[in-house]
Amino acid sequence: MTGNQIQANVITDQNFTLTEPGISPIRKVMERPKLTFWQIFNMSFGFMGIQFGFALQNGNASRILQTFGADVEHLSLFWLAAPITGMIVQPIIGHYSDQTWNRLGRRKPYFLVGGVLAALALVFMPNASMLLFLPPVIIGAGVLMIMDASFNVAMEPFRALIADNLPDSQRGLGFSVQTFLIGLGAVLGSWLPYIFSEWLHISKTAAPGHVPNNVIFSFYVGAFAMIACLLWTVLRTKEFSPQEYAAFQPQEVDAHEPKGILTIFTDFANMPRTMRQLGLVQFFSWFALFSMWVFGAPAIAQHVYHVSAKDTTSATFADAGNWVGICFGIYNGVSAVYALVLPAIARATSRKIAHAFSLIAGGVGLLSIFFIQNPTTLIISMVGIGLAWGSILAMPYAILSGSIPAKKMGVYMGIFNFFITFPQIINGFFGGWIVKSFFGGQAIYAIVLAGIFMLCAAISVLYVQDDTDVMFKQTAA
Secondary structure, eight states, X not given: OOHHHHHHHSOOOOOEEOOXXXXXXXXXXXXXXXXXXXXXXXXXXXXXXXXXXXHHHHHHHHHHHHHTTOOGGGHHHHTTHHHHHHHHHHHHXXXXXXXXXXXXXXXXHHHXXXXXXXXXXXXXXXXXXXXXXXXXXXXXXXXXXXXXXXXXXXHHHHHHHHHHHSOHHHHHHHHHHHHHHHHHXXXXXXXXXXXXXXXXXXXXXXXXXXXXXXXXXXXXXXXXXXXXXXXXXXXXXXXXXXXXXXXHSOOOOBTTSOOSTTHHHHHHHTOOHHHHHHHHHHHHHHHHHHHHHHHHHHHHHHHTSOOOTTOOSSHHHHXXXXXXXXXXXXXXXXXXXXXXXXXXXXXXXXXXXXXXHHHHHHHHHHHHGGGOOSGGGHHHHHHHHHHHHHHHTTHHHHHHHTTSOGGGHHHHHHHHTHHHHHHHHHHHHHHHHHHHHXXXXXXXXXXXHHHHHHHHHHHHHTTSOOTTHHHHHHHHO
16 A cells, blocks of 8 residues: 555545533544555564564473573573563553654554564573573573563554554454464474474584574574564555544543543553453463463473473483474464454354353363373364464453443553463462472473363353443344
């Protein structure tokens, strides 16, 4: 879409209509112009690169930190950087990207800068043992924090870009394309260490305290892919100028609305009942997911491959880590496909039942890992986890959006992020202690606990009030 095409669609009528007393005038607006499929594809292509790197982090960070000397029970503490930075960074970036307009655009400066920083962190993390001024595990944990903060800087504006550039009639397609590209990037990133070692015969073992070359090269490729995909979006996607954006966006300000950052606390106290109920579902769901990401690699190494937690230099430990990457890629791939059919399941049943079914599949998938001794059989477990992951990324937001006032959508979506980060922080502080004190250092029991929590989430969602579900079915039909 060229600038001239945008200008041709910009409203030139300067008439205003008055709303109720206390509300400022609203400019008459027109719907945004529709984009072609490939314009929508280009817009989200950069997100695939970000997910490429994010998958490498999820599948290999625990493995790298163990190589640098971290004990299994301390892994959750090192992973605390992820939810804490997400809780802080995402609302701030969202706020400032709303206010930014420069030559690159509105959202593009943020995901480009975040992507560059994340790419640098991908290069540095597996090489932390070469920096001798601090223990490698400390440097690795610090780089993990920078990496995750950078991912958050890059990801948040991508979600807003869809809403900025697409009309309502195309946003469903836009988020579907974005979900597919997220899944594709996650699959490719997760599988890279396995591809390098088993297909290209790059060394999968290294001296004590050093990361194997197949993992190092995977992180290098991930960094390159991230920058390349982001540049594709930056160069091939045009954002609206402030004047163009104003023509499509109604400007409505309540004169009696409290101003300032302290209103967030008021909104938190007055959150809709549906949001409070979903908070419990999210707590169980994200506590389980965090356990899987942190303890999945050591659990599979110990329980399925029968490798000691301290044996980080053997070929068997490397095989376990590589196969965890394959498994994580499988569940991400399943989630991408499942996200396309999930709306149909919700229409045939209800959004609550669709989400409960998905969470049960995830809980059973996690619990089944305890009974598996053949690594290939883990693929079946990953299918269930993929169903849960696909629904967790979509269905709570579908239920939530109908209960939030339109003018509070931004702030409540930001507040809702606390229900994602809070359970991860709780797990980060206590998950490792539970593994050490109650499970004797056996990480597999953290996965069992994750499965139980996922089933608790499935039960909890059945008690959520979803007043707009009938309307959703009628509109979709």
